[in-house]
């Protein structure tokens with residue numbers, strides 16, 4: 001065996017199959033040192049949120065096991081990534097460094113610095129695309145610019161897209177030289193008491209194997225129903241692949257290829273196209289983030305910088321805790337706390353409620369999602385919040401103010417979703433489950449609902465909130481506060 005040594009730096013790509021950086025390290029020959037660095041910047045623009053730390057703990061455990069089964073070992077180190085890499089290079093005598101790229105501005109800056117240092121130090125340093133179907137700069141408009149509208153972006157990307165074939169994980173890996181590693185348990189990524197994440201493990205299986213299982217189950221049971229049911233929070237109609245994608249436990253190319261195989265085996269076109277188009281939103285969010293690195297803080301439409309937001313900590317707390325008095329909003333916020341995940345339709349409803357009914361800055365909602373979502377993503381989260389706020393490039397129109405009652409009636413018609421997450425009103429009949437304040441005193445009494453006591457009255461009347469929001473948005477439209 002060659003005495004060359006290379007470092008494979010894992011970041012947002014916690015998998016062994018379809019991993020271009022891993023393949024490059026193997027081609028190089030010699031010993032490969034798999035390394036993960038916890039520097040609280042290595043996972044995106046900011047410290048991973050509490051829910052993500054839970055996932056990271058499990059996902060790193062799974063990756064460690066998969067490496068060990070193949071004769072290798074995951075080295076864990078904590079500290080500023082640049083400094084840790086220098087130390088590991090010096091301790092191991094590695095002459096090469098490989099990674100798959102991240103696209104948030106902080107990671108790009110960090111990687112540029114590391115690359116410059118590594119080149120100066122005479123290392124063979126190479127980065128690869130592995131997080132997305134296409135690199136954000138590869139999809140360009142006719143004049144070479146970036147896209148600002150999703151539909152044209154997705155047409156351009158998907159029209160002639162052919163991903164590389166799916167590749168299995170290596171069967172054997174070289175032993176890792178004796179280099180010190182931290183113990184994962186000392187990173188204390190799991191929540192301390194009270195353990196709010198206690199239900200997560202019943203629902204989620206972090207790691208590459210769990211990601212592949214989730215994809216297979218979805219292709220078998222979900223793809224055919226996806227177009228009809230993806231908008232229904234009361235059905236299990238979407239793939240729930242988002243945390244796996246966030247941590248790079250599965251390559252989007254593998255998903256694309258698996259969907260094409262399902263099509264060849266007779267799956268319907270409608271479900272497949274709709275599902276791939278959702279993956280397209282993920283690509284578009286990364287395209288936006290790459291070309292607009294300030295997206296997490298600044299509205300993409302500058303007119304929104306002076307939007308007349310309110311300051312109302314009590315309303316924010318009611319929203320966070322699922323106590324707004326609007327059952328579909330409260331159900332979503334409680335699903336988020338219990339599962340670390342929320343259905344996409346309900347994410348849109350709760351985000352619209354925070355921004356338009358409560359007139360609280362979208363950044364506050366984005367930050368709460370960042371802390372509580374297992375799939376909290378530097379691109380998808382910020383782009384989606386801007387989209388709902390109406391300040392993104394391809395945004396929901398400002399005058400679209402979701403009525404939480406109508407949304408509930410339409411997308412949770414029997415109230416099954418609300419009954420599951422808001423048990424104190426679960427006995428209400430379907431026709432008032434999304435508007436308990438319209439239930440008759442007899443119905444309230446029979447079902448044991450005491451408005452204002454066992455379940456809150458609405459935080460704000462919808463018609464009033466709508467009027468106030470339109471007035472606030474008018475200031476942006478007319479440029480009055482810009």
Ligand SMILES: Cc1cc2nc3c(=O)[nH]c(=O)nc-3n(C[C@H](O)[C@H](O)[C@H](O)COP(=O)(O)OP(=O)(O)OC[C@H]3O[C@@H](n4cnc5c(N)ncnc54)[C@H](O)[C@@H]3O)c2cc1C
Nearest residue numbers: 238239240241242278279281282344347376377380381384
């Ligand atoms: C306010 C708000 C915040 C959001 N924050 C995040 C976030 O932090 N992380 C995140 O991954 N998604 C986010 N989304 C998008 C979407 O809600 C989730 O991706 C989706 O609910 C995940 O469930 P799923 O895997 O079952 O999706 P599926 O419907 O099965 O879709 C498959 C995959 O496509 C991607 N996708 C689907 N919808 C979207 C979308 N609207 N935008 C971007 N990508 C999408 C996801 O990677 C998803 O896993 C947010 C949406 C809103 C409205």
